[in-house]
Amino acid sequence: MIGALGLMVGIALGLVFDPTVPVWMQPYLPIAVVAALDALFGALRALLDGIFSDKVFVVSFIANVLVAVLVVFIGDRLGVGGQLTTGIIVVLSIRIFSNVAAIRRHLLSA
Amino acid sequence: MQNDERDDKPDASLDYGAPPEREDETLLIAGHQFGGQAAQDAAAAEPEAPMPQVPSTLPRVEPGFSPPPAGFRGLITALRVRRAAPTQFVIAVLCGLLGFFAVVQLRLQADDNNLRTARQSDLIRILDDLNDRSERLDSEVRDLEQRRSELQSGSDRSKAALSEAQDRRSVLGILAGTVPARGPGILLRIVDSQQKVDAAVLLDTLQELRDAGAEAVQINDVRVVASTDFLDAAPGSVQIDGVVVTAPYLFKVIGDPDTLDPALRIPGGVFAVLGERGATPTVETRRQVTVDATRPAADLDYARPSETN
Numbered sequence: 001m002i003g004a005l006g007l008m009v010g011i012a013l014g015l016v017f018d019p020t021v022p023v024w025m026q027p028y029l030p031i032a033v034v035a036a037l038d039a040l041f042g043a044l045r046a047l048l049d050g051i052f053s054d055k056v057f058v059v060s061f062i063a064n065v066l067v068a069v070l071v072v073f074i075g076d077r078l079g080v081g082g083q084l085t086t087g088i089i090v091v092l093s094i095r096i097f098s099n100v101a102a103i104r105r106h107l108l109s110a
Numbered sequence: 111m112q113n114d115e116r117d118d119k120p121d122a123s124l125d126y127g128a129p130p131e132r133e134d135e136t137l138l139i140a141g142h143q144f145g146g147q148a149a150q151d152a153a154a155a156e157p158e159a160p161m162p163q164v165p166s167t168l169p170r171v172e173p174g175f176s177p178p179p180a181g182f183r184g185l186i187t188a189l190r191v192r193r194a195a196p197t198q199f200v201i202a203v204l205c206g207l208l209g210f211f212a213v214v215q216l217r218l219q220a221d222d223n224n225l226r227t228a229r230q231s232d233l234i235r236i237l238d239d240l241n242d243r244s245e246r247l248d249s250e251v252r253d254l255e256q257r258r259s260e261l262q263s264g265s266d267r268s269k270a271a272l273s274e275a276q277d278r279r280s281v282l283g284i285l286a287g288t289v290p291a292r293g294p295g296i297l298l299r300i301v302d303s304q305q306k307v308d309a310a311v312l313l314d315t316l317q318e319l320r321d322a323g324a325e326a327v328q329i330n331d332v333r334v335v336a337s338t339d340f341l342d343a344a345p346g347s348v349q350i351d352g353v354v355v356t357a358p359y360l361f362k363v364i365g366d367p368d369t370l371d372p373a374l375r376i377p378g379g380v381f382a383v384l385g386e387r388g389a390t391p392t393v394e395t396r397r398q399v400t401v402d403a404t405r406p407a408a409d410l411d412y413a414r415p416s417e418t419n
Contacts, residue, residue, distance in 0.1 A: 002198045002199070002201065002202045003198075003201045003202055003204075003205040004205070005202060006201065006202030006203060006204070006205035006206035006209070007205040007206065007208065007209040008209065009202075009206050009209070010205065010206030010207060010208060010209030010210035010211075010212075010213070011209035011210070011212070011213050013206070013209075013210050014209065014210040014211070014212070014213030014214050014217070015213055018214075018217060019214060021214055021215075021218055026218065027229060029211060029214065029215050029218070030215050032211065033208065033211050033212045033215050036204070036207070036208040036211075036212075037208070037212075040205070040208060054197035054198065054200070054201060055197060057201060057204075058197060058200050058201060058204065061204050062204070076229070079231070081229055082229055082231070082232065
């Protein structure tokens with residue numbers, strides 16, 4: 001509940017302030033957002049499985065974002081940033097899909 | 111979907127599931143029981159109780175705990191406000207950050223174009239593409255301009271040739287007698303009262319007029335051209351180009367009147383001969399004489415234009 005509240009507050013803040021993103025941050029922002037989304041869906045699934053843990057969620061959220069951004073950053077330094085971005089997006093998308101499938105089974109029993 | 115079944119295996123559950131012996135977990139499960147104080151006390155009363163290590167997705171069999179509610183009920187229970195732990199605030203902050211940056215990213219993408227977010231290598235490739243394209247378009251522009259100038263000069267040339275050809279056609283048409291003509295000239299009327307004017311006299315008259323620069327000549331209704339022939343017919347008439355022309359004869363002549371008129375009057379000339387034959391010639395000088403009789407263009411059977419002049 002408090003998480004959903006925070007999400008809404010964050011969206012509202014983003015809409016209100018409409019900040020400009022610094023240039024160095026622009027390639028990593030979408031990756032970070034997708035990684036965080038993955039963590040969020042994983043948390044939702046764990047919640048429905050009844051195994052949700054605040055600590056695990058916080059740690060996995062931060063770790064997900066940091067690792068994703070770090071991998072892309074290293075890829076950029078190595079000259080394969082675009083390919084690594086694609087790879088990370090693919091991996092995170094697969095995880096999101098499987099998590100959503102589990103959530104769907106919980107909620108819809110189908 | 112068959113593939114989905116794989117997700118139900120315990121080891122496939124992702125890293126957000128905590129082992130069930132955690133204290134947080136027991137609190138959560140206590141929360142599932144509608145947050146009753148007694149239930150929380152019960153959970154707190156035996157925090158050290160050994161928990162069976164069961165796979166997270168299997169139903170719990172611990173005494174005192176009901177299995178975690180699944181489906182919508184579980185979601186609703188999870189959304190219920192529980193006690194505000196510090197970690198809850200962290201979760202809220204993280205979710206807030208996610209929402210914030212998701213919105214920022216969406217705004218960024220919705221911006222004019224995504225060149226700002228493109229990588230350097232991508233930008234270089236895009237720039238190369240644009241350069242190539244601009245070069246191609248430049249060369250196309252040059253080609254088209256060259257073609258345009260070619261077409262223009264070609265059309266200028268053909269226009270000049272056309273107007274020249276039209277001029278020549280009208281000149282040749284006047285000479286061949288296929289088109290009407292008009293211009294300054296004279297009207298020569300010969301009244302043959304004694305019917306002694308024959309073809310030879312008319313031909314002499316015509317030759318005199320031609321010598322004086324006559325350009326187009328018509329006798330009564332017959333156009334006179336280079337190949338015109340005169341034949342004697344019944345007295346008082348002459349056959350010109352197969353057409354019988356009877357006196358009086360009217361010559362419509364286009365040419366310089368100041369040359370034509372004196373040419374007819376020279377001593378021993380046309381007027382003298384006509385006078386000997388008892389005919390009366392009269393000359394009228396006109397600023398505008400219309401030669402309106404025409405003859406059909408001759409179809410040539412053998413002669414063809416030669417390529418060389």
